[in-house]
Every structure is written in C-alpha cells, then in structure tokens.
Amino acid sequence: MQGETLLYLTDEQLRQGAEAMFFAYRGFTADPDRILASLSYGRAHHRALHFIHGAPGTTVNNLLTTLGVTKQSLNRVLRTLIGDGLVESRVGRVDKRERHLYLTPEGEALERELSEVQRARLRAAFRDAGPEAVAGFRRVLEAMMDPEMRRQYERLREGRG
Amino acid sequence: MQGETLLYLTDEQLRQGAEAMFFAYRGFTADPDRILASLSYGRAHHRALHFIHGAPGTTVNNLLTTLGVTKQSLNRVLRTLIGDGLVESRVGRVDKRERHLYLTPEGEALERELSEVQRARLRAAFRDAGPEAVAGFRRVLEAMMDPEMRRQYERLREGRG
DNA sequence: TTGGAATGTCAACAAGACTGACATAAAATC
C-alpha cells in the first residue's frame, strides 16, 4: 500500500470516485424526486423552477442554455408549469420577442419545498464532513465542469452576490 | 461577511453546492455520453457495463438493486448488450433461475474505453484540486448517499480490495 | 406434490430527451 499522496490518482481511486458520484447524485435527487412524483412532475420541472427562482425574469433562451436542453423539450415543461399557475411568462418590454419568466407565489412555494429537502440533505452531509471537506468538495466539482458550464455556474453565483 | 467556518452552512452556500452538483454531474457524464451516442447506446448501458465489469458473475437481481432500476428496465438494456455480444448471460449452476453476467472481450473493450475518458476527466479534476480537496470531496459525497446506497458503495469497494 | 416465492422475460405504455419543419412576431440590417 502506497501513501495517500501517491495513491489518490490510481485507476482504482478514480473508479471509486466515479462510483461515489453516481451514488451521491442519486441521493442528491432522491428527496425532491419523491415530492415531484406525487405531483406528477419530473426533474425537468424542478430544474426549471430552480433556475427561474434564481434568476427571475430570465428569458426562455437563457434558461435553455443554462439547462442544456432544446427549446422543444423546455417548452413542454414550461407549458405545464404555466398552465398550472406556477410560472408566469411576460412579454419583454424592450424586446417584445422575448418572454421573461417569473415564479408565481405558488411556484415559489413549490420551489422552496423542493429546495428545502435538498438543502437539508446537503446541510447534513456538509455538517458530517466538516468545513475543509466542503471546500475540497467544491473545488473538485468545479474542476470537473466543462469550461462553459463553469462560466455559467460562476455567473449564477455572481448574480446573487 | 462572516468567517468561512460559520458561512459554510448558509442557504446560499447550500444552494451553490446544489448547483455545483448539477453542473459537475453533467461534466462527469459528458465524455462517455459522446461515445455512447455514436454507438446508439445510453447511460443505462454504460452503468450496466461498469458494474458487471466490477463484479463479474453478478446476477440480474444484484445488478438492479445496485443500479436502482426495475428488472424490466434493466432487462431491455441487457438484451441489447447480450445481442450485440458485449455481455454474456450464463444460467446459474446451483440456482438455475439466476443468470450470471459477464463481459465478453468486446464488452471489456468498450467498458475500458468509456471508463478511460471518464477517469481522464476525474484525474484532471483531482490533480487540479489537490489531494486534500479530493479527500473532502469523497467525504461529502459519501455523507450525501442514502444509507442503503452507502452500504452498496462500500461493498463494491471491499469487493475489489 | 402442491403452492408460494424468487428470478427473469416479454409487452405495452409514459416521461422526457432529441431532431426537423414550420409559423409568427419583432428586431436588425441592407
């Protein structure tokens, strides 16, 4: 057995890292998924609610580049959310081609419910692992993103200060 | 602005952690996805190859609890992999109801190709972030899993020594 | 030996991703 500083880049360690990502992501989505299933929504609806909440007034185009899906796919989700009164779509004032998206109070309520169960799990995990582990966690995740996604991620962070 | 040790559990920090998971997971799967798409396979095929590689001779039942899908869903994926000659299914010798799953040489080759691009990204991320960050990353991910998944994850690790 | 439990297969269906084609309205450009 070699020392930790040499060992951490072996294929076996990398394989374990991949499996950790797989299982952790399942845990990460499990709690919101349960709520969504009871409302016959899916993860796509959650993601839309999440990013509209985080960037109110965002356009459809912004949202679909953030989510990395096609407009047809996003549109189906948005149509149900708007139809169910969770999202409001307002015609742009300066550019009337654009639709600006906002959560209604009902939309905010569901977003809060979903994000709260997800935050609860993250909070517990962060508390268990400790602050230094959390810093490392963040550093590795950021290094794992595509450069384009990292830019989006940082833009979202800056947008909220 | 408060100190890091207090700040790390605020809702904003947790929200950023959630977004980091979202974007990082997309990066994590992006490279294998490209190869899979060119073969008209999906992530489900990758996962099956990965876990059969890691536990040769595993049964269908084992595999579906590991993957967290229904047997019917897994069966469709296995059927194509078996039909394409990447996986071999052998009737159990002691219990003939069971099918034991193995990768053929072709299956091993594809698994290696997929896992290699994924490992390459992880390797780069781990190198960028440094060993302490990697340890923290692993600690947080493990804390994020459901207890049941964590047991499976640890069992897989032990199985490979 | 008979009936239940476990294992796996096939069929049909739904969610949600995709592409391609097309329509509309507004903005930008020539």
Add this chain to the structure above:
DNA sequence: GATTTTATGTCAGTCTTGTTGACATTCCAA
C-alpha cells in the same frame, strides 16, 4: 422599405429509459 436574423412557440416523430402487468421457469417448504 425589403430582407434577414433572432426569439419563441408548436406539431410530428423518434429514442432512451423509466414504469406496470402478465407470464414462464425454477426452487423450496409445507
């Protein structure tokens, strides 16, 4: 002013991958 580009929405069709239901086979225990 005419044309092109941009932003969005919609329809139709396909694919992956999840679901449930029905069923066959095998094992085991009453």
